Amino acid sequence: MAQFFEVHPDNPQIRLLRQAAQILHDGGLAAVPTDSSYAFVCHLDDKDAVEKLRRVRGVDDKHHLTLLCRDLSELANYARVDNRQYRMLKAATPGPFTFILDATKEVPRRVSHPSRRTIGLRVPDHKVLQALLEELGQPLLATTLIPPGETQPMNDTEEIRKRFEKSIQAIVCAGACPMEPTTVVDLSGDEPVLVREGRGDPALLGLETTA
Secondary structure, eight states, X not given: OOEEEEOOSSSXXXXXXXXXXXXXXXXXXXXXXXXXXXXXXXXXXXXXXXXXXXXXXXXXXXXXXXXXXXXXXXXXXXXXXXXXXXXXXXXXXXXXXXXXXXXXXXXXXXXXXXXXXXXXXXXXXXXXXXXXXXXXXXXXXXXEOOOTTOOSOOOOHHHXXXXXXXXXXXXXXXXXXXOOOOEEEEOSSSXXXXXXXXXXXGGGGTOOOOO
16 A cells, blocks of 8 residues: 655655655655656666566556656766766756666666667756655656556546555655656767657757757
8 A cells, every 4th residue: 555645845844755765765666746747766776666667657678767866966877978968968957858868887777778778867856856866865767657558647646546556655745747748858879869849948958849
């Protein structure tokens, strides 16, 4: 049965986030708010938790999972970043952008793309999630909270609770999220490629919009 942590969106109770972080440390799955939508998250280094994350979300190993990092210095531990890429990352973080980058050896092979060895990374601009990451002391592996077979993320934590309380271990409630996906930019090639336009403005990165 999932534990429900109702936290203040601007001044989250650290005591509650510490409990949620411990559940994640122990291999549990959690639903957490982000600056784009709610997400399923788990501990990066727990193989069973990662498999459970994919199963609950209904995706296979070709689906790009995302690493949620506290800041750019932490992100650089998990992705190879040159000066050009770093300038782009700095312009757009923290914020609703996901960057696809070449993974370093710090990223377990099972969570990177099986053929490309890339990983999605982002630094979210959300006080509750940042505080949770601070308590955890390392990145979280995440995927958008979209139920299997559906296309829209869930935004109501009571609905999330009804739907997933037996398959996840924690729900961190901090009110509604924007319900708009991140903008995804692939930086793993010679030139940046706008994969999906979402909440983040591509102009911040000097990229043309797809509209």
